Every structure is written in C-alpha cells, then in structure tokens.
Amino acid sequence: MAKAASKRKKPDRWRRIATIGGIGALALVLLGLVALVIAVYTARASLPSFEQLKSSPNGQMIRVHAADGTVIVSLGPSYGEWIEYADIPAVMRQAMIAVEDRRFRDHPGVDPVALGRITKFAIETRGTGRRLQGASTITQQVARTVFLSNRYDVGRKVREMILALALERKFTKDQILELYLNKVYFGGGAYGIDAASRKFFAHPATSLTLSEAAIIAGLVKAPSRYSPTADADAAVGRAGVVLDLMVETGAISAAEAARAEPTQVKMAPAPRQNSVRYFTDWALPQLEVLIDETQAPLDVWTTLDLKMQAAADRAIQANAPAGVQGALVALDRDGAVRAMVGGKDYVSSIYNRATQATRQPGSAFKLFVYLAALEAGFKADDQVVDEPVTINGWSPRNSSGRFSGPMNIRSAFAYSINTVAAKLGQEVGFGTVADMARRFGITTPVNTQPSMVLGTSDVRLIDMTRAYASVAQKGVAVTPFGITRVTANGNVIYSHEVDTSRVLVAPYVAAQMTDLLQTAVATGTGRAAQIGRPVAGKTGTTSSNKDGWFMGFSSGITTGVWMGRDDARAVGGLQGGTAPARAFATFMRAAVADRPVEPFDTQVTLPEWQLEPDEESYFGQPDNGSYVDEYGMPLPPPGEGDYRYVTPGEEGEIVPPPMPGQPAPSTPAVPDRERLDQDWIDRALGRVPAPGGPPTERRRPGDAPPQRERPPRADREVQTERPIQ
Structure with a gap:
C-alpha cells in the first residue's frame, strides 16, 4: 500500500512542477507582451509626423x-x-x-x-559565424x-x-x-x-x-x-x-x-568626370581626422584653383605621348594644392598617380644629394672631376657614355653628371642623403646603396613636389593641404593653419640649391621648361626611359610632372627634359600669368664652410625602418637597352646652346672643359658685366680657392647598406 501511494505521489509532484513552470512561462510571455506593447506605444508616441x-x-x-x-x-x-x-x-x-x-x-x-x-x-x-x-x-x-x-x-x-x-x-x-x-x-x-x-x-x-x-x-x-x-x-x-x-x-x-x-533599357550616359575628382578623392578622406561631424550637411572649402586645374589638364593631354599616363601636382608657397591631375582620364582610371603611384625619380632625386653636399660645406663653384669611379663594386656611367673631366658643381648639376653625384654621395655618406630625403618629406622607403644617388628608390610625385617647394621657400618645410575650412549649417568647424616653424636646412643652403636649379633650366637638361621668367628645376629620367620627371618652381608655384606607363614598360624618347618639361612649361605659363615676376634671391653671403647649421635647423629625425634596394643595379652600358640620350641638352649629353651670333654645331660634340667653363655659364645666366665695367666677381666672402683640400671630417665617412636610424 505504501509503495502504491508513493508511486501516485511522484506523478503528482511532476505535474505540479510542470504546471508551475507552465504558469511561470506564460507569465513571462505575458509580461514580455505587456513590455512589448508598452515599448511599441511609447515609440509610437515619440514618432514624428508623416510630413x-x-x-x-x-x-x-x-x-x-x-x-x-x-x-x-x-x-x-x-x-x-x-x-x-x-x-x-x-x-x-x-x-x-x-x-x-x-x-x-x-x-x-x-x-x-x-x-x-x-x-x-x-x-x-x-557556430559558423555566418551573418543572419x-x-x-x-x-x-x-x-x-x-x-x-x-x-x-x-x-x-x-x-x-x-x-x-x-x-x-x-x-x-x-x-x-x-x-x-x-x-x-x-x-x-x-x-x-x-x-x-x-x-x-x-x-x-x-x-x-x-x-x-x-x-x-x-x-x-x-x-x-x-x-x-x-x-x-x-x-x-x-x-x-x-x-x-x-x-x-x-x-x-x-x-x-x-x-x-x-x-x-536605355541607360543614361555616365556624367563626365574630369580631373577635379582626383583632387577631391585625395582631399575628402582627410575629413575623418579633421572633424567629428557625421550628420549635418557640410560645405568643404578647398585650395583648388579651377583655372590652374584646367591648365594642368591641357598640359598633360597635350604633351603626354600616346599610351603614356601623366600626373601633375602644383603647390602654392604655403603648401596649398592649386592643381592635381592623377591621370589622363578619371572615368577610365580613378588611380591617382600623383598621390598613390610610387616610381623611380631618376636624376630628380639628385636634389637631396646636392642639398646634403651643400649643407656639408660644398659650394657651387667648387671643382670636381667627371671621371670613371667605382664604389663598392658599382661603376656609374653617364648617359652619354662619356666623361668630361674637370668642371664645377654647378655644371655637374646642370648637366646631371652621374659620376659626380656618386662622388658627392660617397663623400657626404649615402645614409646622409637618405636622411635628407626623409627630412624633406619623402615618405617611401629610401635605400642606402651607392646607386641611390641616381634615384633608384620609389617615390610619390606629391612628396617630390613638396621637397622642391620647401627649397623654394628657402628651406622652410612646406606641407601640402587641400582643405582650407569646413562649415556645418553655416558654422566654421575647421580652419586650416599654415605651419612655417619647421626649418629643414639653413637659408643659405636653400639659396645655393636654387642657384643650381636655375642653371639646370637656363643651360642644362631642363631648357624646355623655360617660360620667359625665372625658373628653377630639375629633370629626371630612369633607365630605359620608363619614367620621365620634371620638378620646378617659379613665382611662388612649385609644380611636379611625371609621365610613364602604368606597367613600367619603356617609352621610346621619354626623358625628363622632353614631354614632362614641356608639360611643366605649358602649365606654368598659364598658372603664373597673373602673378608678378619674382627673381630668385640667390646672392647670399656664405658662412665659413666649416660652420654647420645647428641642430634646431633640422626637421626631426628620419623614420626608422628597413630599406631594401629594389632597383639598385647600375645602368646598362651604352648600346644596351633603349636609354641612350642623343637629344642635345638632355641628361648626360652635354651640348650647351650656341651664344648669340655663333653657329650651332652640326652634330653633338664631346663636351670639354672649354664648353663648360664658368664664363660661358655666366653669360647664359645674364651675369655679364656692363661694357667698361669691372669683371664679374663670382667669389663670395669666405669662399676658399676652388680646388683647396678639405680637412678630414668624421661625419664624411662613407655609409653604405645602412638603414636610416
């Protein structure tokens, strides 16, 4: 009997538990429904009207x-x-x-x-992580x-x-x-x-x-x-x-x-997207770090000059060879981007070659070699020798395949002599040259192989333009910017402030560099960039004519031009002094047409060569990182590859133009000391004294004799294969 009673009690207990559980679940469901109804009608009361x-x-x-x-x-x-x-x-x-x-x-x-x-x-x-x-x-x-x-x-x-x-x-x-x-x-x-x-x-x-x-x-x-x-x-x-x-x-x-x-179905034609979109695609992503507003309608006021932008478009379209892409960046003296072209056609390619592409700059990179040399105490009139040289097994060659013997630094820069650049790089240290490039705004890796002096490290056009603009500003750092202010509902929520406090090199170094850059345009490889007013600039051409560059400035505008193929194949006849220099001139004539002519202030009193800029004149320290030599092989010897320059005045082929009243040579002649002498350069640059006046004085206070021996210096040790610290 007791067992039977026990058996009856167990089912009763489970039924009670189930009943209580069911009632509890029902209560929870009812409470949930009540809460849902309250939430729904509370939300309904807060909803805006249909209008x-x-x-x-x-x-x-x-x-x-x-x-x-x-x-x-x-x-x-x-x-x-x-x-x-x-x-x-x-x-x-x-x-x-x-x-x-x-x-x-x-x-x-x-x-x-x-x-x-x-x-x-x-x-x-x-458990699969798939989204519902x-x-x-x-x-x-x-x-x-x-x-x-x-x-x-x-x-x-x-x-x-x-x-x-x-x-x-x-x-x-x-x-x-x-x-x-x-x-x-x-x-x-x-x-x-x-x-x-x-x-x-x-x-x-x-x-x-x-x-x-x-x-x-x-x-x-x-x-x-x-x-x-x-x-x-x-x-x-x-x-x-x-x-x-x-x-x-x-x-x-x-x-x-x-x-x-x-x-x-007939589709509407796609709206024509001009090169303005290259600029807006570069500038607008910067809003994420400039402002926090994500809801209110925004008005973004930029630096873009529509006349200059149109001129930049025309310059690239008119001068870039068929099948070749072109890019252009123009900076005002404060870093404002006035024009930006990232390619021939935005519709067919939104890839911005002005800000995204990294390509070898060739001799345009020599800017940093000569800046480092000038900062180390060299001067434009110092004598150097264009002769065969071997550095750590690397033997640079000039594009002409010839050596011109003794010349001064100004001539070596004007005619882009590779052997002299290599000697200067060895003298100041290849790590020092890489340091200078980083100091002036090069954000891509810079190798320290000897061949780096010829521009074997990939760079961006906007970074190179920034570097040249900083030289134009007498050594003060120029930072490109595209947004001047942002307003939301009429209220200014961001306003750009230009920073002029960072000095990269002493003013006399920048002035001497400008002097060299003027010579390159007036008498050297960049003559096609002349626009009828003072211009300073430099050409750049890579091996086998894969890339052509021209970088220069005049009347407060610094412009960089790059041309080449996206697949980096060789382009016959493409050199920095041809299409890129012509595009620069086409653009700059329009860009500076309404600006006053500004002569360069290059007449400076140099300090004693031993005096170095103090530490405060340097902009920070170079970025850490490992630098690999992706393109550090020497140029092929003459006759191998489509790279030999035969156009008079192009990089390496030193053929100065005839002076007024003199016949032009029928064939390019081997340059010699007489054709490169300082008197000829002075006449070409307008430094000839008035009739009956005193002879032109080229030496400046504190200058030492051209071929004086320099005392040994600890900071001129050769530095190779060393990452920048």
Missing part, C-alpha cells in the same frame, strides 16, 4: 568648393523629387513588394514567417533607414522591430511604402526612386517602365553589385529575378514578364 518624416534628410550631404567658391563636387545623398503614393507607377510598387517583402500587406510590421525561417537558419548555422539576414520587412527597413544605422547587432535588431511595429500603429501601409520608395538607398548616392530613375535612366520616376522598375527594385539588396552603371550584366540578371518574383506573387502575368526586356 516631418518626408522632410527629414537621408544622410550627410557634402558640397566641395573650389578656391573661388564654385561648387565642384556634391557628394553624399542625391535627392530627387518626392513622389506621392498615387503618382508612383504601380509596377514600381509591385516590384518592390515582390522582391523585398511579399507579405507586406498582411504582417503587422514584423513578419512571423520570415522570423521563423531566420530562426531555423540560425540554429542550423550556429533576410528577415527585415519593408517597414523594418524604413525604421532602419530613418532612425537607426546599418550596424548589425542584436540590440539594433530589437529596436528596429519595435520601431517597425510602432510605425504600423501610426501610419497606413500606403504611407509606409511611400516613405520607403522615397528614402531607400539605390546606390551611386541616389536615395529614393526619383533620384535613382534620374541617375540611371535620365527621366523622373513617374514614367518608369516595367523593365526599369525591375532594375531599380533589384538594386536594394546590393546597390554596388547590381548597379547598372558598374555592371550592366549583373543588373539585367537581377532584374530577371525580380520579374520572376512578380509573376510568382501574381503582380504581373508570365506574358507581361516575357514582353519586358531589361537588356533593351
């Missing part, structure tokens, strides 16, 4: 202004006309419901069927578009569902669909069907056809993937899926779907 939602912005709008205030680019949301529900074509409404939320007319804002499907998917894929998606209704998408962000997490999903339920309690289905079709993002900056229709088909959304509606409806899932302007085949394929879904849901018949031909 307020219609006028709310779709996202942050950015207007970019040129230096004169002209709006050059509008980015962010593209706003079309608001289309009332009754004016939205029925095929557009049906297409969107079919592809995005086929039970839109039946659910209360959240689709239980879709929730069940996604829950099952979550259980099956648990596909359960959002049109109402939920409205809630997310208007009130929330696209960040995916559980908390955001719960808020989205509560807002969707609240929206359904406050607005009709037609109103919700109207909000959705006028606010959802369709790619390419287009928000709403009217903006999308005008962007892709060049007509208002009120006249959308079935095929066009299918294309637009197919964009919501992945705007970038199915954009008809980016991938027409993908857009047409997705439109076919939309048409099939419309047939499946009964929105259209199979015959109507068959008559629709998305492949025959």
Whole structure:
C-alpha cells in the first residue's frame, strides 16, 4: 500500500512542477507582451509626423568648393523629387513588394514567417559565424533607414522591430511604402526612386517602365553589385529575378514578364568626370581626422584653383605621348594644392598617380644629394672631376657614355653628371642623403646603396613636389593641404593653419640649391621648361626611359610632372627634359600669368664652410625602418637597352646652346672643359658685366680657392647598406 501511494505521489509532484513552470512561462510571455506593447506605444508616441518624416534628410550631404567658391563636387545623398503614393507607377510598387517583402500587406510590421525561417537558419548555422539576414520587412527597413544605422547587432535588431511595429500603429501601409520608395538607398548616392530613375535612366520616376522598375527594385539588396552603371550584366540578371518574383506573387502575368526586356533599357550616359575628382578623392578622406561631424550637411572649402586645374589638364593631354599616363601636382608657397591631375582620364582610371603611384625619380632625386653636399660645406663653384669611379663594386656611367673631366658643381648639376653625384654621395655618406630625403618629406622607403644617388628608390610625385617647394621657400618645410575650412549649417568647424616653424636646412643652403636649379633650366637638361621668367628645376629620367620627371618652381608655384606607363614598360624618347618639361612649361605659363615676376634671391653671403647649421635647423629625425634596394643595379652600358640620350641638352649629353651670333654645331660634340667653363655659364645666366665695367666677381666672402683640400671630417665617412636610424 505504501509503495502504491508513493508511486501516485511522484506523478503528482511532476505535474505540479510542470504546471508551475507552465504558469511561470506564460507569465513571462505575458509580461514580455505587456513590455512589448508598452515599448511599441511609447515609440509610437515619440514618432514624428508623416510630413516631418518626408522632410527629414537621408544622410550627410557634402558640397566641395573650389578656391573661388564654385561648387565642384556634391557628394553624399542625391535627392530627387518626392513622389506621392498615387503618382508612383504601380509596377514600381509591385516590384518592390515582390522582391523585398511579399507579405507586406498582411504582417503587422514584423513578419512571423520570415522570423521563423531566420530562426531555423540560425540554429542550423550556429557556430559558423555566418551573418543572419533576410528577415527585415519593408517597414523594418524604413525604421532602419530613418532612425537607426546599418550596424548589425542584436540590440539594433530589437529596436528596429519595435520601431517597425510602432510605425504600423501610426501610419497606413500606403504611407509606409511611400516613405520607403522615397528614402531607400539605390546606390551611386541616389536615395529614393526619383533620384535613382534620374541617375540611371535620365527621366523622373513617374514614367518608369516595367523593365526599369525591375532594375531599380533589384538594386536594394546590393546597390554596388547590381548597379547598372558598374555592371550592366549583373543588373539585367537581377532584374530577371525580380520579374520572376512578380509573376510568382501574381503582380504581373508570365506574358507581361516575357514582353519586358531589361537588356533593351536605355541607360543614361555616365556624367563626365574630369580631373577635379582626383583632387577631391585625395582631399575628402582627410575629413575623418579633421572633424567629428557625421550628420549635418557640410560645405568643404578647398585650395583648388579651377583655372590652374584646367591648365594642368591641357598640359598633360597635350604633351603626354600616346599610351603614356601623366600626373601633375602644383603647390602654392604655403603648401596649398592649386592643381592635381592623377591621370589622363578619371572615368577610365580613378588611380591617382600623383598621390598613390610610387616610381623611380631618376636624376630628380639628385636634389637631396646636392642639398646634403651643400649643407656639408660644398659650394657651387667648387671643382670636381667627371671621371670613371667605382664604389663598392658599382661603376656609374653617364648617359652619354662619356666623361668630361674637370668642371664645377654647378655644371655637374646642370648637366646631371652621374659620376659626380656618386662622388658627392660617397663623400657626404649615402645614409646622409637618405636622411635628407626623409627630412624633406619623402615618405617611401629610401635605400642606402651607392646607386641611390641616381634615384633608384620609389617615390610619390606629391612628396617630390613638396621637397622642391620647401627649397623654394628657402628651406622652410612646406606641407601640402587641400582643405582650407569646413562649415556645418553655416558654422566654421575647421580652419586650416599654415605651419612655417619647421626649418629643414639653413637659408643659405636653400639659396645655393636654387642657384643650381636655375642653371639646370637656363643651360642644362631642363631648357624646355623655360617660360620667359625665372625658373628653377630639375629633370629626371630612369633607365630605359620608363619614367620621365620634371620638378620646378617659379613665382611662388612649385609644380611636379611625371609621365610613364602604368606597367613600367619603356617609352621610346621619354626623358625628363622632353614631354614632362614641356608639360611643366605649358602649365606654368598659364598658372603664373597673373602673378608678378619674382627673381630668385640667390646672392647670399656664405658662412665659413666649416660652420654647420645647428641642430634646431633640422626637421626631426628620419623614420626608422628597413630599406631594401629594389632597383639598385647600375645602368646598362651604352648600346644596351633603349636609354641612350642623343637629344642635345638632355641628361648626360652635354651640348650647351650656341651664344648669340655663333653657329650651332652640326652634330653633338664631346663636351670639354672649354664648353663648360664658368664664363660661358655666366653669360647664359645674364651675369655679364656692363661694357667698361669691372669683371664679374663670382667669389663670395669666405669662399676658399676652388680646388683647396678639405680637412678630414668624421661625419664624411662613407655609409653604405645602412638603414636610416
């Protein structure tokens, strides 16, 4: 009897536990429902009116202004006309419901069927890390578009569902669909069907056809993937899926779907994107570190000069050879970017060769060799010898294949003598040259192999232009910038301030360097860059004519030009003194036309050569890092490869132009001491004294005899294969 009673009690106990558990679960469900109802109606009470939602912005709008205030680019949301529900074509409404939320007319804002499907998917894929998606209704998408962000997490999903339920309690289905079709993002900056229709088909959304509606409806899932302007085949394929879904849901018949031909839809021509976009693509990402505002519409005021930009476009188009890309950067004396061209055609290639590409600069890199030498005490009139030299097994050759014997440093720079650059690099130390390059703003790795003096380290055009601009500013660091100020709702939230406190080299060093750069344009390899006013600059040509550079400045504008092929193949006849120098001259004539002529202040009193700039004249320390010699092999000997320069005046072939009244030589002659003498250079530079006046005095106070011996110095030890510390 006792055992039987015990058996009866156990089931009773489990039933009581189950009953209590069930009651508890039911209570929790009821409490949850009550909490949900309270949350929904609380959210409903806080929702704006329908008219307020219609006028709310779709996202942050950015207007970019040129230096004169002209709006050059509008980015962010593209706003079309608001289309009332009754004016939205029925095929557009049906297409969107079919592809995005086929039970839109039946659910209360959240689709239980879709929730069940996604829950099952979550259980099956648990632990795989796959993202759950596909359960959002049109109402939920409205809630997310208007009130929330696209960040995916559980908390955001719960808020989205509560807002969707609240929206359904406050607005009709037609109103919700109207909000959705006028606010959802369709790619390419287009928000709403009217903006999308005008962007892709060049007509208002009120006249959308079935095929066009299918294309637009197919964009919501992945705007970038199915954009008809980016991938027409993908857009047409997705439109076919939309048409099939419309047939499946009964929105259209199979015959109507068959008559629709998305492949025959006429697309709007892509707007012409000029080179201004190279500049805005470089400048606008800087907003992320300049400001914190992410909601209010912004007006971004930039440094771009539209006249100079147009001149830069013309210069590259007119001078870059067929099949060759070109890039140009122009900086004002304070670092303001006045023009930037990153390639011949922005539409065909958005790759910015002015700021992204890294290429060998050739002899344009000798700027840093001679800066280091001048800082170490060398002067333009010091004598050097162009002769065979071997450094650690490397024997540099001149492009002409000849050696010119004794000459001064000014002539060696003007005619880009490689052996002299190698000797100077060895004298001051290759690590010191690399240090100078980093000091002047070269941000790419710089190797310390002996061949580095000929520009074997890859650099960016904007960095090289910055370096030359700093020389033009008498050794004061110039930092390129493109944004002058940013306003939000009329209030200035950022204003650029120019920093002129960083001195890279002493003024006398910069002045001497400018003197050398003037000579290179007046009498040397850069004669094609002459523009009828004082110009200082330097050419650069790499082995086998793969890259051509010209860097120079005049009247406060510093301009860098690069030309070459993207695949780095050789280009016959491409040299720094040809097409790049001509492009520089074409641009600069227009760029400085309204500026006064500014002679260079190169007449300075040099200190005793032993005196060095103090430590405060240096800009920081070189960056740490390892530097590898990717292109450190010596140039091929004459006759091998398409690199021999035969044009008079080009790099290495030293053929000075005849003086007035003298006949031009019939063939390029081997340069000798007489053709390179200082008297000839003085006459070419206008340093000839007036008739009857005293002879030209080239020596300056403190100058030592040209061929004096220099005492040994500890800081002139040869430094090779040493990373910059």
